[in-house]
Amino acid sequence: SKTWVDKGFKNTVVEHGAALGIDVEVVPRKTGTRGFHVIKRRWVIERSLGWLMLHRRLARDYETLPASSEAMIHIAMIDNTAKRITGETTPTWRDPR
Structure with missing residues (x-):
C-alpha cells in the first residue's frame, strides 16, 4: 500500500x-509558484472527496459508527462508478432544468 500526504504532515x-506497512510519501509544493496549482497525486484525493460530497448523507458526519460511515462511502463510490459506466445521471438540484 502507498499513500501521499502534503508537507503539513510530519515524520x-x-x-x-511504516509500522502499518504503508509507504507514505510526502508531496512538497512547488516553491516558485504562487496561488493554486496541481500537485502530483494530490488532485486525485481532492477529486474523490468532491465526488463523495455530492452525496447528501456524506456532506455531514451523521454516522455514529466508523463501519456505517465506511459503508456509506462504498455505496457512494459504487453509485459514481455505475453512473460513469452507464452514462446515465439522475436529476439533482444542480441541474438547470
Whole structure:
C-alpha cells in the first residue's frame, strides 16, 4: 500500500505508516509558484472527496459508527462508478432544468 500526504504532515505520519506497512510519501509544493496549482497525486484525493460530497448523507458526519460511515462511502463510490459506466445521471438540484 502507498499513500501521499502534503508537507503539513510530519515524520510521525511516515513512522506510523511504516509500522502499518504503508509507504507514505510526502508531496512538497512547488516553491516558485504562487496561488493554486496541481500537485502530483494530490488532485486525485481532492477529486474523490468532491465526488463523495455530492452525496447528501456524506456532506455531514451523521454516522455514529466508523463501519456505517465506511459503508456509506462504498455505496457512494459504487453509485459514481455505475453512473460513469452507464452514462446515465439522475436529476439533482444542480441541474438547470
